Amino acid sequence: MINKNNWKLYKNFLDYRQRVDQICKGSIKAEMAHLRHVLDWADESPFRHADKIRQTLPEFLLLGNYSPTYIKKNLATARLFFTWLADNQPGYRNIKQGWVRTIKVKRLSDIPRERESVTYEEIIAIAGAPAISIMERRIRAAAVFLYLSGMRISAFVSLPLKAVDIGNRKVFQYPSMGVRTKNGKYGITYLWDIPELLKVVQEWDNEVRPQLSPEGFWFTPLLPENGDLDRNCITIGEHRENLARRNLKEWLERVGLPYHSPHKFRHGHIHYGLQNAKDIADFKAVSQNAMHSSMEITDQFYSNQSDSEIKNRIDDISKSLSNNKNGRDSIESKIIELARLININHSGSIYPITIEEMKGGEDA
Secondary structure (H helix, E strand, C coil): CCCHHHHHHHHHHHHHHHHCCCCCHHHHHHHHHHHHHHHHHHCCCCHHHHHHCCCCHHHHHHCCCCCHHHHHHHHHHHHHHHHHHHHHCCCCCCCCHHHHCCCCCCCCCCCCCCCCCCCHHHHHHHHCCCCCCHHHHHHHHHHHHHHHHCCCHHHHHCCEHHHEECCCCEEEECHHHCCCCHHHCCEEEECCCCHHHHHHHHHHHHHHHHHCCCCCECCCCECCCCCCECCCCCCCCCCHHHHHHHHHHHHHHHCCCCCCCHHHHHHHHHHHHHHHCCCHHHHHHHHHHCCCCCHHHHHHHHCCCCHHHHHHHHHHHHHHHHHCCCCHHHHHHHHHHHHHHCCCCCCCCCCCCCHHHHHCCCCC
C-alpha cells in the first residue's frame, strides 16, 4: 500500500515542477508516470527513509520489462525528486546528495534500432495522394507542413494564420501569438524549399486564408454539421492534437500509405537536413531550425545513420580511396564527416575529431 504522505509529496513535486519550473504538460505527464514507480517501490516506507529501503530503486526497475532508455529516464526523474525533497521540504535534510547519486544503474544498452522517420520518398507520395474533401485536403496539407517545418504537433495545431508566411517559407512559433511551443520557447522556423511540397501547403493556405481572420487557425476547425470551415473559431481545445493524429491515421489508411505519427514527420524534417548538410554550419542551422537548445541534442537523437546510409558512405569512401590515391585532403574530409555521423567520437562532442586522433597510434 502506498504511503499516504509519500503520495502528498509526489503531488506537491509535480505542482512545483509545473508552477515554478514551468515545464510543459507532456513533461509533467512523463514525470508523473516515472514517479508512480518510485511510489510503488517505496510502498509503505516513508521517503524520509528511502536510503534504507532494500531492494534499491534501480534493482526494483530492473525486474520490470522496461527498456534501458525508460529505466534511465525513470532514475533521472527520481534523482530530481529526491533532490527537491532535500532542498525544499522540512524534515528531509537527511537525504544526502551522495545517496541520490547512487540512484543509477551500470551502463545499459538498447538493441540497435533505426529511429523511425518519414522519408523523402514517403512525403512525396503523401503530397501526391488524393484528397477530395476539405478534411482530406486539410490533413494532407498538415502532414506536408509538419515535414517541411519540423514543428511539434502541439505547436502546429495551435498555429494562427498570422504566424504563417508560405511565400517566404517562414513560420513564427511565438507563444504570444497563441502557438503552444514546448516549454514556451520562441523561434522562427523556415520551411524546406521543396517545390512539390510547398505547392500542397500553398494550395491549402490559398483556400483558407481568404475565409478566415488572421487569428484563425491554419489547421482550421470544421463545422460538425456539414464539414465546412468554421470561420468564427479562434480558440481550440487542449487535446486538439489528438484529432490531428486520428485524421492522419484514417486518411493514410484510405489512400493506402503507411502510418507515421506526427512526430515522425519532425524526425523526417531533421534527417533530411542532416543528410544534406555539408558542414558544421549547416548542421547548426538544422538544429536551430528545429528549435533545439543545443547541437548536442540534435547530434544525440538524430545524427545516427541507418545501416544503408552508413554502407553508402563507406562505399563512397572506398571508391574515393581507390580512384584518388593522391587526393588525401578530400578523403580525410570525408572520413572526418563519417566519424561525426556515426559517433566515433565517444567524448560526446559533435565536432569532428582530427585525423591524428583517429589514428591513435599502432593499435588504433
